Amino acid sequence: MTLLLDRVTFRYRRWERPVLSDFSYEVPDEGLTILLGPNGAGKSTTMSLLAGTAAPRAGRVLLKGSALTSTRREYRRHVAWLPQRVPTSRQLTAREYVAYMAWLKGESRTGAWERAGAVLDQVGLAEQSGRKTAKLSGGQLRRVGIACALAHDARVILLDEPTAGLDPHQRTVFRDVLRTVAARIPVLMSTHDIADLADEANTVSLMDRGRILHHGGTQSFLDHARPDAAPARQAESAYAVLMKLKDSG
Numbered sequence: 001m002t003l004l005l006d007r008v009t010f011r012y013r014r015w016e017r018p019v020l021s022d023f024s025y026e027v028p029d030e031g032l033t034i035l036l037g038p039n040g041a042g043k044s045t046t047m048s049l050l051a052g053t054a055a056p057r058a059g060r061v062l063l064k065g066s067a068l069t070s071t072r073r074e075y076r077r078h079v080a081w082l083p084q085r086v087p088t089s090r091q092l093t094a095r096e097y098v099a100y101m102a103w104l105k106g107e108s109r110t111g112a113w114e115r116a117g118a119v120l121d122q123v124g125l126a127e128q129s130g131r132k133t134a135k136l137s138g139g140q141l142r143r144v145g146i147a148c149a150l151a152h153d154a155r156v157i158l159l160d161e162p163t164a165g166l167d168p169h170q171r172t173v174f175r176d177v178l179r180t181v182a183a184r185i186p187v188l189m190s191t192h193d194i195a196d197l198a199d200e201a202n203t204v205s206l207m208d209r210g211r212i213l214h215h216g217g218t219q220s221f222l223d224h225a226r227p228d229a230a231p232a233r234q235a236e237s238a239y240a241v242l243m244k245l246k247d248s249g
């Protein structure tokens with residue numbers, strides 16, 4: 001499975017300067033890849049282009065060699081996507097909402113309902129599955145969003161800051177879910193929780209101002225850490241060193 005951006009240029013409406021210019025990025029086809037970078041680096045933009053929710057002004061978005069534009073429905077079925085802000089329908093219960101999203105992606109009615117129950121359980125929301133989404137907390141809604149991304153048979157999963165707003169216990173639950181899922185399906189996840197998640201990742205991509213500064217195995221990323229960095233601080237140190245290198249280069 002190959003999902004990639006090929007020489008893409010993108011700018012937001014009424015903005016003169018493109019966020020991404022002649023930008024290429026290929027999602028590794030196995031395991032967990034974390035996408036790091038400071039605020040405004042272009043992570044969410046990159047992910048929404050990969051998810052097919054934003055369209056490039058130039059260049060191509062490709063899934064296994066076929067252009068997004070020719071197979072949009074098919075594409076959305078294969079690519080699961082958790083945006084930063086989880087859109088929900090306030091009148092539906094958590095289970096109804098997740099089942100509806102799975103149905104939209106091509107699951108049968110019964111299949112979607114069963115699957116919704118299972119994934120809500122997986123993200124620790126079994127007890128809240130009958131509550132209206134309007135009554136859920138921000139962290140619980142985020143878990144509903146994660147459940148939606150897991151609720152259909154996608155071939156790649158894109159998660160934009162999935163751990164934002166989760167309490168420490170839920171982060172641990174999420175890490176376990178992520179480990180299980182990424183063993184089966186490639187996952188690309190943007191995050192600011194470097195220390196938490198670098199251990200879990202197979203690949204680390206670091207971007208800034210619409211450019212990839214580093215892309216490679218987790219160890220090759222951690223190798224940039226200062227020699228005196230404490231083991232628990234290695235990922236943060238590597239991040240700081242690479243960002244500084246960019247400033248000096």
Ligand SMILES: Nc1ncnc2c1ncn2[C@@H]1O[C@H](COP(=O)(O)OP(=O)(O)OP(=O)(O)O)[C@@H](O)[C@H]1O
Nearest residue numbers: 012013015019037038039040041042043044045046
């Ligand atoms: N809807 C929008 N309209 C106009 N500009 C936008 C919009 N969304 C993002 N931008 C701009 O595009 C650039 C990249 O933003 P993007 O959200 O992709 O960064 P990010 O790396 O995901 O940041 P963060 O870590 O804060 O989520 C920023 O300069 C941002 O201000």
